Amino acid sequence: MALIRKYFWLGAATVLGLGAVFSFLGVYDTDNLPFYQRYVFWTATMLTGALGTALTGPWVFDRLLPGRNPALQLACVAAIISFPVWLVIGVFEASLTGSWPLNDVPLQYLRTFAVSMIVIGGSYIAARALGLIGGLTPGAASEAAAPSPVPGFLERLPAKYRGAALYAVSSEDHYLRVHTDRGEELILMRLSDAMRELEGADGLQTHRSWWVARDGVAEVARENGRQKIVLKSGVEAPVSRSFAAEVKAAIL
Structure with missing residues (x-):
């Protein structure tokens, strides 16, 4: 919306x-x-x-x-x-x-x-x-790709999130907000631990408090000179300068 x-x-x-x-x-x-x-x-x-x-x-x-x-x-x-x-x-x-x-x-x-x-x-x-829509390039597929860690990570959430598409995770104090296609949920976890658990998943860190899944990206845009990612849910994820080059390299 x-x-x-x-x-x-x-x-x-x-x-x-x-x-x-x-x-x-x-x-x-x-x-x-x-x-x-x-x-x-x-x-x-x-x-x-x-x-x-x-x-x-x-x-x-x-x-x-x-x-x-x-x-x-x-x-x-x-x-x-x-x-x-x-x-x-x-x-x-x-x-x-x-x-x-x-x-x-x-x-x-x-x-x-x-x-x-x-x-x-x-x-x-x-x-x-015109760059009005777009996303991040899909990661290279491997013939012997390891199972995605996302389903296991989503086991931390209530049952309704089983099988959901993970869009992003963002840090809020000692909690972690998990963004999915079925809504959002807060869990007690550090972002660093979540990223370690999601290692191997198709995504990247965009900010010190954000990790974004490639499949969750609706578009990459700029506003007031700052880059941001708009998730498919409409939520906007910030892109800090330290991660801008990595995000830019992944843009279509």
Whole structure:
């Protein structure tokens, strides 16, 4: 949600801009309608797609298909959001013609999916090129990789965290806050002991009081000249100067 808030105005501008472009081009046989009707239709359609992407994207990327090919992840998001977008198109068409031919449903959905894939894919490529999204490079895999120490570490937490994805650990006095995809939990432990226990896990120390798992990174950003890591939960982890070079070397 933090990322959605951060890029809200950019997303709003994109929706309005794409609505104008699609209206001008008269896409989907809408060129016979007055421009204002086209604009209302396409802006509503783009808004539906944008909200659907914001809600389903993190779930697909982090839960359903984590670590899979981005093309497959994007196609899955496009397939899901095409349903509500197709519904908006169908309702709009029915309001104009007074009917909604069911025999056209498969073709309408395929056309909606194609447009959704183009818009989502283009937005993803543009966002990566502009550095708006990204993460840390995955660690090199070994054929005889040792078992991850993360599951054992999570045994220290209540049962609901079994099998959770570890995002980060941060020091708070004598306690350690464990950040996961299922929430946060405080345990009595020193960061140095936690890092020793997590040795071999795919992550790195970013600050004297923070250790971050690579899979927990949503983006690496700068604010007021200082580097920071935004976790997939929206929590921001600081990056101190002494660890900046190591973090920078791991950025895509």
